[in-house]
Amino acid sequence: MPRLTVADLQKIKEKYKADFTLREGGYTVKIIVHMGTCGIAAGARNIMTAVMEEIAKVNRNDIIVTTSGCAGLCAKEPLATVELANQPPVRYSDLTDEKIREIFREHVLGGKPVEKYALVTGCETTY
Amino acid sequence: MEKVRSHLMLCAGTGCVASGTTKVKAALEEELAKKGLSEEIKIVLTGCNGYCAEGPVMAVYPEEVFYQKLTVEEVPKLVEEHFLKGRPYQKLMFREPEKKTAIPAMKDIPFFKHQVLRVLRNKGLIDPEKIEEYIARDGYQAVAKALTAMTPEEIIKTVKDSGLRGRGGAGFLTGLKWEFASKVPSAVKFMLCNGDEGDPGAFMDRSVMEADPHSVIEGMIIGAKAIGANYGYIYVRAEYPLAVKRLRMAIDQATEAGLLGKNILDTGFDFELDIYLGAGAFVCGEETALMRSIEGKRGMPRPRPPFPAVKGLWDKPSVLNNVETLAQISPIILNGSEWYRSLGTEKSAGTKVFALTGAVNNVGLVEVPMGIPLRTIIYDIGGGIKKGKKFKAVQLGGPSGGCIPEHLLDIPVTYEDIVATGAIVGSGGMVVMDEGTCMVGTAKFFLEFTADESCGKCTPCRVGTKILLDMLTDITEGKGKESDIATLEDLSRDIITTSLCGLGQTAPNPVLSTLRYFKHEYESHIHQKWCKAGVCRNLTTFWIDEKLCKACGACLRACPSKAIVGEKKVPHKIIQELCVNCRTCFDTCKFNSIRILPAGFEGDPNEFLAKTAAGAKEEK
Ligand SMILES: Cc1cc2nc3c(=O)[nH]c(=O)nc-3n(C[C@H](O)[C@H](O)[C@H](O)COP(=O)(O)O)c2cc1C
Ligand code: SF4
Ligand code: SF4
Ligand code: SF4
Ligand code: FES
Ligand code: FES
Numbered sequence: 142m143p144r145l146t147v148a149d150l151q152k153i154k155e156k157y158k159a160d161f162t163l164r165e166g167g168y169t170v171k172i173i174v175h176m177g178t179c180g181i182a183a184g185a186r187n188i189m190t191a192v193m194e195e196i197a198k199v200n201r202n203d204i205i206v207t208t209s210g211c212a213g214l215c216a217k218e219p220l221a222t223v224e225l226a227n228q229p230p231v232r233y234s235d236l237t238d239e240k241i242r243e244i245f246r247e248h249v250l251g252g253k254p255v256e257k258y259a260l261v262t263g264c265e266t267t268y
Numbered sequence: 269m270e271k272v273r274s275h276l277m278l279c280a281g282t283g284c285v286a287s288g289t290t291k292v293k294a295a296l297e298e299e300l301a302k303k304g305l306s307e308e309i310k311i312v313l314t315g316c317n318g319y320c321a322e323g324p325v326m327a328v329y330p331e332e333v334f335y336q337k338l339t340v341e342e343v344p345k346l347v348e349e350h351f352l353k354g355r356p357y358q359k360l361m362f363r364e365p366e367k368k369t370a371i372p373a374m375k376d377i378p379f380f381k382h383q384v385l386r387v388l389r390n391k392g393l394i395d396p397e398k399i400e401e402y403i404a405r406d407g408y409q410a411v412a413k414a415l416t417a418m419t420p421e422e423i424i425k426t427v428k429d430s431g432l433r434g435r436g437g438a439g440f441l442t443g444l445k446w447e448f449a450s451k452v453p454s455a456v457k458f459m460l461c462n463g464d465e466g467d468p469g470a471f472m473d474r475s476v477m478e479a480d481p482h483s484v485i486e487g488m489i490i491g492a493k494a495i496g497a498n499y500g501y502i503y504v505r506a507e508y509p510l511a512v513k514r515l516r517m518a519i520d521q522a523t524e525a526g527l528l529g530k531n532i533l534d535t536g537f538d539f540e541l542d543i544y545l546g547a548g549a550f551v552c553g554e555e556t557a558l559m560r561s562i563e564g565k566r567g568m569p570r571p572r573p574p575f576p577a578v579k580g581l582w583d584k585p586s587v588l589n590n591v592e593t594l595a596q597i598s599p600i601i602l603n604g605s606e607w608y609r610s611l612g613t614e615k616s617a618g619t620k621v622f623a624l625t626g627a628v629n630n631v632g633l634v635e636v637p638m639g640i641p642l643r644t645i646i647y648d649i650g651g652g653i654k655k656g657k658k659f660k661a662v663q664l665g666g667p668s669g670g671c672i673p674e675h676l677l678d679i680p681v682t683y684e685d686i687v688a689t690g691a692i693v694g695s696g697g698m699v700v701m702d703e704g705t706c707m708v709g710t711a712k713f714f715l716e717f718t719a720d721e722s723c724g725k726c727t728p729c730r731v732g733t734k735i736l737l738d739m740l741t742d743i744t745e746g747k748g749k750e751s752d753i754a755t756l757e758d759l760s761r762d763i764i765t766t767s768l769c770g771l772g773q774t775a776p777n778p779v780l781s782t783l784r785y786f787k788h789e790y791e792s793h794i795h796q797k798w799c800k801a802g803v804c805r806n807l808t809t810f811w812i813d814e815k816l817c818k819a820c821g822a823c824l825r826a827c828p829s830k831a832i833v834g835e836k837k838v839p840h841k842i843i844q845e846l847c848v849n850c851r852t853c854f855d856t857c858k859f860n861s862i863r864i865l866p867a868g869f870e871g872d873p874n875e876f877l878a879k880t881a882a883g884a885k886e887e888k
Contacts, residue, residue, distance in 0.1 A: 142399070144526030147412045147533055150403055157404035163275055164329045164393055171330075176354040193308060197271040205330045206273040208354025 159202030168226075170204040170249050175220040177211030183218035188241050192221070195245040204249065217260060223248050234260040273308045274351065277327045277392050280313035281478050282510050283320025288339065289313075292324050295340045299347040309351055315396045315479020315514070316471075318388065318633025319379065322362075327374055327392055334374040335360040365629045365651055379630040382649045384611060386619045387472075387595045388635050390480040396514050399521040402482040408527055410598035414490045415535040418601075420450055423494040427597065429605035431617030436462050436553075436590030437668065437694050437770070439683045442597075448577035449495040449587045457497035458586040459488050459539070460562075461594055463504040463511065464546050464553035467666035468717060470697045472621040472633055473591035477504065477511035480595065481518035485541065487594030489532065490601055492539045495587055500539060503558055505546040515543055550667075550721035554769050555588045557723070568723050569769035590695070592621055612638035616682035620693065626663075626700035627654050634698075636681070643677040646700055657702040661785070665694030667714045667721075668774030670781025671707065690781035692774070704855070706803035707786040708793055711778045712740040718775035729772025732763040736779060746806040746867060748794035756790075757783060798866035805849040809865040811873050812853075814839040816861035823853035823862065 217234035224230040231254045322336035349357045361370035394401035428443025465473040522528040552567035559581045561567035580586025616638040629651030661671040670691035719733040760776030792798045799807035817839040824832040831847040834840030854862045
């Protein structure tokens, strides 16, 4: 590492922001991909990959992705829930690669839930 | 940019490494790769989390799920369940002793929930081997502030106003110590750190040095600026190899980044820092002995004054601070003295780290605001006494400290209140003892340590501690004399007033404090030849109460010398001639049917016990 100046300290802090949003909390969007047995069978893995790609593209460090287990809705898998700070979470069902990318653009980035894919609003949050 | 969705903060402190971190890490890597998760889930090795007894431990973010007692065998299941399917894996979670429900989140686990982290702010949150991670958590911002925007006087005033007291034992005001040294004119001064941590059972300083080495370095740079020192040493015991390694790395990184060495952050201030490996003697933790030891001489205390602030290392003005003291400096500089004072009491500000051990359910490092009751630490954080036993005493302050009994458990933990009980806060050792502890034996245990560690320079300490120890040994062996209690008290006071250094001046504390609260135990040892806790083998007779015995046979099977006879449905009996008083049967019996009587007891046990119970009531 080269010699640092006072300004460099701040720059390093910014650079590591994504890591510490993950560890300390303070994120503004949380996307939960449901990964139960049937979810995985129905393609939840691809949904996860699509979400990760989209986040990487926009280079935002305040969005986190987590997984959760069975949601008890096997027929409607793959499922994902989008939680924006201070807004009720929205659960989406029967997802495809295109649908989740559209949701990402409209809801996660644009702030407007995509009602045509929404299953319920205000469902419980999960670990 | 690849996106990582989860961090696995795996503990790589001394304790967890000893219980298998390295293998668990390899297994995790392998399983994550198998499941195609290596890209999106990252493993980060951290320093000690203070929960070593349950190690290896790991916190999973962002869910903040905490896992303990990880094993290589469980890793595949854990990865499949939690990281692939999103179902936190209950089997490896914390469970409360009585209620068997698993608690997933770290913030809900009682042991962590009641803690307030200032010293341990980066514990388990950063990779201690990466300076960038420390900087990302506001690291070195305080150095930047102190070096560019504050005068030495302002630094000293802030630290003084914060009320921060040295955490190494004596509790001296840190800002005041810095002020003394700053006022002594000298071209050469030293800023020193005490990482000797000699108290048996203490490991808070080791944990800080392992988990957050830069926090100590940062405190030292600020202290050096305040007193005008350009050189420093961290004195670490050689038995702490991991702490030494992490400190070395941290010093190298900080030097490369221009945070140590010449012209720090281009401010014109120079500070060179090195490590000195301690030889291990307990007395080397004493400040004057520590300085002699760095000079390459034998680590022996010398009289003060002159104080180190005037004549310290190589006779130059020097400040020595404890690891935990130094780790608190940067947040104080960044947030101000008022912020620091928002926790704790007027005279005992801020937080203190304790090493909680002994007969409590949860053991480990505990950082709490000063002023909270001892009871909260023992029952809420520690989860109460193991196996539902009764509390007897808590020993505070290690070999220089004392025992605090049940009726004082609601006193607030502050320097003043603890000293008033006859114990000391000390470096923060806290050993909880249950009803099965002999208090004379406890005093003896600590005296064995100090008598052994006395450097021998002055007679009261060298000879006095030996005499105390011999008397205590006699009492526990049934050779106690009528006059012993008075002699113990007198001799203790003499040693305290005439010893040269803190070791001798505090060594009798365990004797005095057990005499103060548990004198009746000394008396029953001496007069009745009766160790009621059943610990001193020469002073007990174990006896099975026939009316209570359920003839379960557990004691019979457990007895190592086959001294118990009995059969199904017939109350069991101890054959005294064969019994070696090992106490195993007493601890084994689930029906509480075994009684402890004086040595060589003859007569009717029931009558005797009834009489003594009545006597005890009357006394109260
Ligand atoms: C026998 C003896 C052993 C000591 N051991 C330690 C030790 O291991 N670590 C420590 O920080 N202070 C120890 N001290 C206290 C130091 O002498 C000194 O007061 C302390 O390091 C100052 O730092 P502080 O003001 O930040 O507490 C010991 C004192 C005595 C008398
Ligand atoms: S009090 Fe004990 S340890 Fe201290 S100088 Fe005297 S003999 Fe040595
Ligand atoms: S005290 Fe030990 S030796 Fe004696 S009866 Fe009990 S188990 Fe056996
Ligand atoms: S363990 Fe207790 S109840 Fe069982 S036989 Fe022994 S004394 Fe009796
Ligand atoms: S496993 Fe998918 S809803 Fe149950
Ligand atoms: S070493 Fe892991 S908790 Fe202490």
